[in-house]
Structures are given as structure tokens and as C-alpha cells.
């Protein structure tokens with residue numbers, strides 16, 4: 001379980017301090033997918049930076065299974081909003097970076113080959129990030145996070161740069177992978193539809209500084225033909241209402 | 247495949263070479279004195295005496311320059327990286343570097359000679375003194391210019407400090423370091439020439455000055471051409487290395 005209690009994060013701007021998160025508290029159960037939805041600038045990326053150990057300057061307490069956050073001992077798969085690819089590594093090297101750091105070598109196994117193939121980037125292995133489209137870069141970032149078989153998956157709007165068809169394929173792929181090993185996932189999104197499709201729990205955040213408005217159990221999760229059902233429609237309306245009131 | 251030297255670069259080189267030769271030939275014809283022999287004679291002379299007279303001097307000069315560059319990189323790059331990555335190291339060393347950087351190092355030649363004698367050590371130290379500061383400062387600035395975001399993926403993976411250096415800092419700043427080396431090379435060759443005019447009987451500097459003393463202008467020009475060509479070769483070599491290692495740019 002991830003326990004976040006009274007988490008506050010301040011950025012030091014040039015003149016004033018910017019409060020990005022204000023007494024943010026939530027418990028995230030092991031092996032569940034949480035989709036976080038909230039207005040732009042409410043501190044979603046900031047939250048992921050804290051959870052992934054990038055940002056250490058915060059007040060309040062954050063723990064993963066009772067332990068303080070420590071990327072050296074925990075296996076955290078992170079997909080950054082700006083992808084976080086290293087420009088001097090080609091697609092293959094970028095994909096295997098997590099595996100390399102965690103396991104000490106960047107040899108691909110069947111699993112990473114499966115990931116590369118399903119993300120349709122296995123024909124781009126020798127290209128450098130600057131030679132890729134935004135959506136391709138995003139898929140490399142996704143591949144990197146999946147390939148290292150994380151215990152905790154943090155995804156910051158991972159499908160935002162993809163076209164509608166590819167996005168739905170990726171959502172499907174993500175759910176398939178998730179069903180195999182139910183890794184605890186924090187999934188940030190702007191889209192109500194995506195929050196409903198992928199989240200077992202949906203967390204709605206207030207405008208800046210971000211606080212939790214509501215945590216909803218999502219009855220729509222894992223329903224077939226979800227987008228044509230009444231549950232989908234009513235949940236969608238309900239979510240939109242909370243988001244716009246916040 | 248990575249193209250090491252593009253067609254345009256080769257054509258540019260050839261073009262400049264032709265231009266230089268034309269001007270040289272024109273100057274030789276106008277002046278019409280032994281002090282400016284025509285390029286044709288000089289190149290013929292090079293072919294004649296290269297293996298018997300020049301070769302050994304080229305080897306000595308080449309060795310000195312290569313050693314100088316290698317040692318400067320071995321000292322300068324790690325130091326610059328540490329200064330760029332750890333603010334404490336930077337605060338400690340920056341004032342020293344800033345204070346000594348603008349001192350014309352050639353002015354230190356007498357001191358270096360007094361301390362290290364007239365031999366190889368002085369020559370090497372002079373070259374290093376000239377190049378190393380540029381490499382330190384460039385490496386430091388290159389590391390400082392890496393945006394914080396670049397480190398995020400590795401931080402979230404729990405990478406060690408060593409991995410930060412090998413995966414990010416080194417590849418990110420390699421290109422700048424090579425460029426700085428290339429630029430420092432011009433000065434280094436001049437210094438080399440200067441230091442080879444005393445305390446040795448080997449090196450292109452010695453060969454050129456010696457030919458001059460013996461009023462053998464053809465040999466002297468041969469030396470100048472060979473020394474220039476040597477500089478050009480090292481310059482191109484670094485350029486090729488940069489294109490090869492930094493093809494991701």
C-alpha cells in the first residue's frame with residue numbers, strides 16, 4: 001500500500017513560493033489501478049515526482065509498504081509527461097535503460113521483445129529520439145516502464161500524444177499486461193473516458209493547490225463493450241460534475 | 247550507416263587547398279626570391295626528404311601533441327565533470343580556475359623551464375597548461391547546461407552516482423569537450439613549435455628553425471607544410487570522432 005499523509009510541496013519561484021500540493025492525503029491499495037483526474041496545474045505531475053523519488057523536498061509522510069520511498073530498493077516504473085528519453089540512446093537502449101540499471105545488463109528477453117512488438121516500435125530500434133514522432137517517443141517511454149517489470153507503475157498522461165485508434169490499442173495492451181501481474185498503478189489522465197476505462201478507483205483532484213475531492217470505486221472497470229453501456233454514461237456524467245465543481 | 251566526413255567537407259577542404267596553393271604560387275611569382283619558393287618545388291622537396299629527414303621530427307611532434315591532449319583530457323574532463331555536478335567542488339575550484347585562466351600561459355615558460363628543465367617535461371607541461379583550462383571550463387559548463395529533467399528517469403530508477411556519470415554526464419557533454427579540444431589544438435601546435443626551438447634536436451619546430459639557420463628555405467617550407475598538415479590531420483581526426491560518437495545530435 002502507498003500511504004500519503006499531509007503531503008505538501010512548494011516550488012521556489014523567482015519571487016513567491018508556489019504551493020503545488022497542499023496537505024494531500026490518500027491511501028493507494030496494492031495491486032490496484034488508480035486513475036487521477038484533475039485540472040491542469042493542480043499538481044498531478046508533482047505528485048508522481050514525489051512518488052518516484054525524484055523530488056525529495058516535501059513535507060508530510062509518504063510510504064510504500066511501510067517503507068520510505070527509495071528508488072534504489074523499489075522497482076518503480078515511471079512514464080514522465082515529457083517522456084524522459086535520453087537523446088543519445090537509441091530506441092533499444094532507451095527501452096532497456098530500466099532493465100540495465102536494475103539488472104546490470106541490457107540484453108532483451110522474450111518479455112521485452114513482446115513489449116517492443118506490441119507497442120509497434122520493434123522496427124525503430126536503431127533510431128534516436130529526435131528521429132521519432134511524439135507518439136513514437138511516448139511508446140518508447142511506455143516500453144521502458146513495462147520492460148523493467150516494475151512493482152509500482154507511475155504513468156503521467158502516457159497516451160496523450162497518440163491518435164485515437166492507437167490510444168485505444170495501448171489502453172487495451174496496458175490492461176492486458178496489468179491483468180497478468182496486477183502491478184500497483186497510478187495513472188494520471190486528463191480524459192474522463194480514460195479514467196473510466198482504466199481505473200478501478202478514480203481519484204478526482206481539486207484545482208491548484210491539489211487536494212483530493214473524491215475517491216470513487218469504478219463500476220465500469222473491466223466491462224465488455226464499456227463505451228456503449230448505461231453505467232458508462234451515468235459514471236461519466238457523475239465524474240464530469242465533480243470535476244467541474246472542484 | 248554514419249557518414250564520417252560528408253562530401254561537402256571533403257570538397258571544402260580540397261577547395262581551400264587549391265586556393266592556398268594559387269595564392270602561394272602568385273606570391274612566389276611576384277616576390278621572385280628564394281625566401282618564397284613556389285609550392286611545386288616545396289612539394290617535390292617534401293617527397294624527396296620526407297622519409298630521410300622529416301619523418302623522425304613528425305613522430306616526435308605528434309607524440310608530444312598527442313600526449314599533451316591525452317593528459318589534458320584525463321585531468322580536465324573529470325575535474326570539469328566534478329565541478330559541474332557537485333556545487334561544492336565548483337565553489338572551491340572555480341575562483342582558482344577563473345584567476346589562472348586569463349594568465350597568458352606562454353609567459354610561464356621561463357618558470358616552467360627553470361622548474362622542469364629544458365627537456366620533454368617542460369614541453370609537455372606547456373601544452374597541458376594551454377589546453378587543460380579550456381577543457382575544464384568546457385566540461386564544467388557542459389554538465390551545468392544539462393537540464394534537471396534529463397536526470398529524472400535515472401533518479402526514479404535508483405541509479406548510482408557513477409551511473410549518472412556514465413549514462414548522462416559523459417554522453418551529454420562529449421561533443422562539447424571534443425569541440426573544445428579541437429579549438430585548443432591550434433594554440434597547442436603553436437606552443438609546441440615554440441618549445442621545440444630549444445633543448446631538443448627532434449621535432450618539427452627544431453627542423454624548421456634549423457633549416458632556417460642553414461638558409462635552406464626549401465627544407466624550411468617543407469617543414470611548415472608538414473607541420474600544418476599534421477595539425478590539420480589531428481583536427482580532422484577529432485572532427486570524425488565527434489561525428490561518430492555524437493551522431494545522435
Ligand SMILES: Nc1ncnc2c1ncn2[C@@H]1O[C@H](COP(=O)(O)OP(=O)(O)OP(=O)(O)O)[C@@H](O)[C@H]1O
Nearest residue numbers: 011013018020039040041042043044045046047208
Ligand atoms: N519547476 C517548477 N517551478 C515552479 N513552479 C512549478 C514547477 N513545476 C510545476 N510548478 C507549478 O506547480 C503546480 C503543479 O504543477 P504540475 O506540473 O504538478 O501540474 P499538473 O497537474 O501535472 O498539470 P498538467 O495537467 O498541466 O500536466 C503548477 O501551478 C505549476 O505552475
Ligand SMILES: [Mg+2]
Nearest residue numbers: 044045046081
Ligand atoms: Mg503534469
